[in-house]
Amino acid sequence: MTISDNVRHGIEGSIVLKQKYGTKNVYDLSLGNPEMEPPAQFRKELLRLATSADTGLHRYMPNAGYPETREAVAAQLSVDFDLSFSTNDVVMTGGAAAALNITMKTLLNPGDEMIIFAPYFGEYVNYAANYGAVLRVVTTDETFVPKIDDIEAAISDNTKVVLANSPNNPSGVVLSDEFWDQLGLLLEKKEQQYGTQIYLISDEAYRKIIYDGLKYPSPLHHYRRSIIIESHSKDLALPGERIGYVAVHPDIDQKPDLINGLVFCMRALGYVNAPAMMQQVVSFLQSVTVDIDAYQKKRDYLYKSLIDLGYQLSLPQGAFYLFPKTPIEDDVAFVQQLQQFKVITGPGTAFGAPGYFRIAYCVDDRTLEGALEGFESAAKKFGIIG
Amino acid sequence: MTISDNVRHGIEGSIVLKQKYGTKNVYDLSLGNPEMEPPAQFRKELLRLATSADTGLHRYMPNAGYPETREAVAAQLSVDFDLSFSTNDVVMTGGAAAALNITMKTLLNPGDEMIIFAPYFGEYVNYAANYGAVLRVVTTDETFVPKIDDIEAAISDNTKVVLANSPNNPSGVVLSDEFWDQLGLLLEKKEQQYGTQIYLISDEAYRKIIYDGLKYPSPLHHYRRSIIIESHSKDLALPGERIGYVAVHPDIDQKPDLINGLVFCMRALGYVNAPAMMQQVVSFLQSVTVDIDAYQKKRDYLYKSLIDLGYQLSLPQGAFYLFPKTPIEDDVAFVQQLQQFKVITGPGTAFGAPGYFRIAYCVDDRTLEGALEGFESAAKKFGIIG
Numbered sequence: 001m002t003i004s005d006n007v008r009h010g011i012e013g014s015i016v017l018k019q020k021y022g023t024k025n026v027y028d029l030s031l032g033n034p035e036m037e038p039p040a041q042f043r044k045e046l047l048r049l050a051t052s053a054d055t056g057l058h059r060y061m062p063n064a065g066y067p068e069t070r071e072a073v074a075a076q077l078s079v080d081f082d083l084s085f086s087t088n089d090v091v092m093t094g095g096a097a098a099a100l101n102i103t104m105k106t107l108l109n110p111g112d113e114m115i116i117f118a119p120y121f122g123e124y125v126n127y128a129a130n131y132g133a134v135l136r137v138v139t140t141d142e143t144f145v146p147k148i149d150d151i152e153a154a155i156s157d158n159t160k161v162v163l164a165n166s167p168n169n170p171s172g173v174v175l176s177d178e179f180w181d182q183l184g185l186l187l188e189k190k191e192q193q194y195g196t197q198i199y200l201i202s203d204e205a206y207r208k209i210i211y212d213g214l215k216y217p218s219p220l221h222h223y224r225r226s227i228i229i230e231s232h233s234k235d236l237a238l239p240g241e242r243i244g245y246v247a248v249h250p251d252i253d254q255k256p257d258l259i260n261g262l263v264f265c266m267r268a269l270g271y272v273n274a275p276a277m278m279q280q281v282v283s284f285l286q287s288v289t290v291d292i293d294a295y296q297k298k299r300d301y302l303y304k305s306l307i308d309l310g311y312q313l314s315l316p317q318g319a320f321y322l323f324p325k326t327p328i329e330d331d332v333a334f335v336q337q338l339q340q341f342k343v344i345t346g347p348g349t350a351f352g353a354p355g356y357f358r359i360a361y362c363v364d365d366r367t368l369e370g371a372l373e374g375f376e377s378a379a380k381k382f383g384i385i386g
Numbered sequence: 387m388t389i390s391d392n393v394r395h396g397i398e399g400s401i402v403l404k405q406k407y408g409t410k411n412v413y414d415l416s417l418g419n420p421e422m423e424p425p426a427q428f429r430k431e432l433l434r435l436a437t438s439a440d441t442g443l444h445r446y447m448p449n450a451g452y453p454e455t456r457e458a459v460a461a462q463l464s465v466d467f468d469l470s471f472s473t474n475d476v477v478m479t480g481g482a483a484a485a486l487n488i489t490m491k492t493l494l495n496p497g498d499e500m501i502i503f504a505p506y507f508g509e510y511v512n513y514a515a516n517y518g519a520v521l522r523v524v525t526t527d528e529t530f531v532p533k534i535d536d537i538e539a540a541i542s543d544n545t546k547v548v549l550a551n552s553p554n555n556p557s558g559v560v561l562s563d564e565f566w567d568q569l570g571l572l573l574e575k576k577e578q579q580y581g582t583q584i585y586l587i588s589d590e591a592y593r594k595i596i597y598d599g600l601k602y603p604s605p606l607h608h609y610r611r612s613i614i615i616e617s618h619s620k621d622l623a624l625p626g627e628r629i630g631y632v633a634v635h636p637d638i639d640q641k642p643d644l645i646n647g648l649v650f651c652m653r654a655l656g657y658v659n660a661p662a663m664m665q666q667v668v669s670f671l672q673s674v675t676v677d678i679d680a681y682q683k684k685r686d687y688l689y690k691s692l693i694d695l696g697y698q699l700s701l702p703q704g705a706f707y708l709f710p711k712t713p714i715e716d717d718v719a720f721v722q723q724l725q726q727f728k729v730i731t732g733p734g735t736a737f738g739a740p741g742y743f744r745i746a747y748c749v750d751d752r753t754l755e756g757a758l759e760g761f762e763s764a765a766k767k768f769g770i771i772g
Contacts, residue, residue: 050436094657129654270480270484
């Protein structure tokens, strides 16, 4: 069992615990599986398709996706990032996980190095292994932002990819324009120094789930060899449907080769194309999201409650996770203790960050409220409150 | 460009030709992309979901799929094969392509050998390369059935998988119970001889599209270490939606390890789960298919027409392809010549079988009728009719 098994086996693990205690008595904060329903416009588009007299809605289309969908995505990206995206810059995929895999397969040969920042989404370890890539993990401080000097020290002439994730799963941190600016300058310097090409893959699955009126700081404005990975799992609450996309910087070098590579990998990995009907639905939902304010309220409620209980954590500006320190050093033991108090969370170890635990607050308020008793019991047991 | 690029780039290639001549003047027989609509029951289930008051229809579920869907699949498999399948024998996937990839990743380590029979679906070459598997290609005679002696000669102590495909794409051949019986005995003998385990992967994407009242001959009755790959792309005409499954022989050895491997590979390859809503739809469509008689009529019409024009071909009992000999040796040149007569087909070379060409007849009758003129012009040009 690899480390990341701890995370995704959560859905089976939580089923077992729910069977043991009864669903209503277990507070499951372990999964990034939104309990919010998709926006009303989603239902409207779905119903339109289900009652449409059009034929051919479920057939193969080009591997990159319907041109109409790619055009709609490109149009919204152009607005969001104030850059001029075209249809050919976009490849529709089966969610961010598929997008990451086809991008890594396109860019990475066995032995190539890929830099990731801890804490990281545990599946990155499996994805890198698929293509024989060597992971270089750059740790971060308590703000969960990597230091540019540490990134510089990790780059070699074998570095092919830097994979960043903002807002971050599990920390919720949103990387700043200042960070991207420094990273862009560093990568350009290192490319010159080594005579190499270093791609920045920006996993933006949570891009639209940001708070406090923040405008999303994008690496696209700071580094041209950037590829963005987007998903509708979170912004439209459709994780089970597997719909997302890859988009390349409009001015990226060797663009036709790169896009051909992505399309080839859609086929070679057996993805073939992103699900047809979902492509047709999201064409019309590019400017729509779930209720972000509702997530911000959950964040604020849980953050304040945990601070009051004596937990140490920072207030993240994105995604729907909190990533507090564990009151004891052993985060796996702490998470097991919380389970005995009927609260399910994830150990930081599964995200490359021992000594922390991840709380997913994309659940209904009753679950958040119910979990507080368990958090309080654990806080008392480990002496962070009296 | 690899060989199989010729096949799947067909969709782009046919778009170019259609732009050049006008859609109505190009007869595209190059794609296994059914023009039939899904059955009426599909629309009914889709509408039920689109108007349902249920919540949570688009969330993550266990990586293997909804238990209810897997149970429905297992129940129908039990009827179809007169074996006792359970929910845990089934993993829902994003079509047969995903099913093949997770199965190969589970079974194959770099350097392991996999035997395939030519003609074969061109993407097998890419899939094998994903996992560093070494392909051993066993050729077939004019009946497109491999000889048991040739398979025996190809098996070594490195052989981990035999991948069969019945009904075959591109030949349409359905392998017989006699063939499976002999193959099963051979594999058992070779396992004993080498002290190895040899898995039979049976790609049955076209299982339900068989003709002349044939009952599907299944390898499950002849070899226990069998894994079947199924798809709803063809039997329900849903290729764009990416829905299918893997099922293991109910009595296969080391079943829990095998299923855990498949589930792990669903995650590791970034599939995560088969699309949620399509899983819910096909739960209720396990005994439903498109109109198979309509395909049989198309087969009969085109087969007779081509025979009358002097083409050499056999009458296949399954799938929706014909695979005639090319009147000249160079199948790529012949296919290019047919394109000049406005008929798009695929060269046998792309399927590991030079000297043949593939016709996909899953199109409307107007297209089949229109293509005959081009087939006649080519027959005249190359002297097979006067």
